[in-house]
Amino acid sequence: MKSPASICGAVRLGEDAVNGDGSTTKTDIGFGAQTRAVYAENPRLSKGRLFPETESPTRTPFQRDRDRIIHSSAFRRLKHKTQVFVYHEGDHFRTRLTHTIEVSQIARSLARALRLDEDLAECLALAHDLGHTPFGHEGEDVMHECMAPFDGFDHNAQSLRVVTHLEQRYAEFDGLNLAWETLEGLVKHNGPLLDSDGNPIGKFKGGRLPFAISEYADKQDLLLDTWPGSEAQAAAIADDIAYDAHDLDDGLRAGLFAVEDMREVPFLADILVDVDRKYPGLEESRRIHEIVRRSITRMVEDVIREAVGNISELDPKSANDIRMAGRGLVGFSDEMALAEKEVKRFLFARVYRHADVLAVRKLVARIVKDLFRKYQSDPELMPHPWNVGLGSLGDTETARRICDYIAGMTDRYAIEEHRRLFDDTPDLG
Template sequence: MEYDIAKLGFGNGTRAPWATDPWASRGRLFAEPTSPTRSEFQRDRDRIIHTTAFRRLKHKTQVFVAHEGDHYRTRLTHTIEVAQIARALARALKLDEDLAEGVALVHDFGHTPFGHTGEEALAELLADAGGFDHNAQSLRIVTKLEQRYAEFDGLNLSWETLEGLVKHNGPLIVEGGEPVPGPILDYNKTHDLWLATHAGLEAQVAAIADDIAYNTHDIDDGLRSGLITLEMLEELPLLARLMAEVRSRYPGLEEPRFIHEIMRRQITEMVEDVIGVAQSNILAVKPQSADDIRHAGQTMACFSDSFVAADRDIKQFLYRHLYRHPDVMRVRAHATRIVRDLFAVFMADPSAMGEKHEYAGIDDLPGERRAQAVRDYLAGMTDTYAIAAHRRLFDDTPELR
């Protein structure tokens, strides 16, 4: 969809009325003096970048485990790509770029080692103890588990960043919807995040940026691995068209440049489509504040119908040819075993987690609370740490190859 930001009536550098105002934040759970040099959302972004959880993303799986090659995406490189796209969308729509970037940077903090494999294993193991949800775990990390500041646990992020973290995919309280994860409900009792409304537009662009990023880079990584071929991409109308355009404009282009060219064009087309749809929605709704966006009753930053279909086709393609490829499934089975083994050991003998002070007294906790403590420890592990822990505790650690 084409867009023209001039239609929205704002020149370069002007924040739109529907943007979230960093100087009018709803504040933090624990009051702090304002900064003379940074907005509230700049401070949030900076706190997120300096966390242990952010550094750990370097050694957490996206699709391929780290030792399969240095050039595959990790959670960290994925997160950086999401932040870049979110910031581009925010700039085009005259939003607060720092808030959009902060939500993008924190959105995967709660992911386990070994990607969705670890998450699925933990969800099954914790079925009788509240389950596992990576967004809820992200909230626990930034409100409790990061212990860096003298006056509070967590990062004491602003209301708007926390709202974006938990609601970037839409309202959590909806008729007929899934139950809200316990950690989110617990936090919401003391710091109401308006779980029944949409998030601000900055969080919405972070969410769609996530889709754009992984749809593109999972294809790129799949091609790099050889599990996907360029010929296979011909079944996707969007990719088939982009490949035809590149071949026509650059005949004989060597394969690495050819792949990069179609990937960057895919990102560009998806980004411009979202901007066009968001602009159209803004012109229809005529929001005069960020709260008007929250109460609009719809997602404002989304794909057009044609790109919804393209997005669905790509996800189905990746599921069939990459995520469920026998080579990937074999590694996933080994990763699942590692998570299950570690969970069983830590539940039976919490001292196996080490002498960390935060686990003092865990032996006296009832089963559900003990499981939740083990959840926090396991979910925080990187791939490499989980493998090393398994080797320390077991004689037959599987090779994730």
């Protein structure tokens, strides 16, 4: 097995194998100019924005996008949105915001090793959860149930809706007016959404694309039948790596399972043996950290090694070659993919389906469902400006307005709204 240095070195020094002539593309606009491979996204060649803007003399388009995302209201609200544990359960558990920051760190590390555009990879990681509801996946499941008569709910599509419509900050347009490459990567970072005939595939097969995606597709073609660029693929796999690692960490620290329970997963058992051999008698909190950090490192190194091989085999000459490859190139090896599935199965049984977690999920599900039904029966109960112009909306448009409002809530605000409208708000403590 190659060391981390040799893996990264293979990317930096082995460019001949990837680019043919060893050429690289270097951006010379803005601060922090970097050398990137020819298959990386080049901000100078961006397809631009839906609403044309004068380019910044100090930042690339992807740097501007990153900054716009960080300064958005939706990004700030992530700090009070559940990852697994609701905010009242402790200050040291992950929130959507801390998860997002961890994903962006891993995505940027992958991008640097693979000579991709680091700013775009980071940008996509920072934006990937902007559409999540309060109360984590339980909130999303309930929202999908409530919106079932109105094309359902999908947090990825909602993220697109946030950055193209719901953020209303700028004088000349709704949304953040992000670059084409950012929007493309945000929508299809997990792969294409349509086949070559324009039919939905993947989880949308046999149905329709979510409203937010199909609506925006009428305004700007995001090539929904191709794979995204390497940066989006890096952000997507970074999400999986961060998710697994921090849910192990939070689950352990919450006492939902013990360190020794991880021995039932070969990948984790091997790490545990390594830690205990090197640090016998290590105090539990440090032992947990050593396990988690090694999990991240092994997965990251596997992705880099696999991506280097895939890219070398394809020999792409442009970012578009990555899109047209017909498969993802930045991801786990087959061996690591199987190991990661075992980790997820362990987490599902020990964390997500733990009695304590399920008890809270049941309570928060009621909060979201109550709010939706209450607003549906009397939309005027929503505050300004959400209750403006409701008389001109049909049932579907009203439901979507309600959905947008609730999806943007933090955990705390959802609880406060429930207390305002009901006398029997669940006690999550």
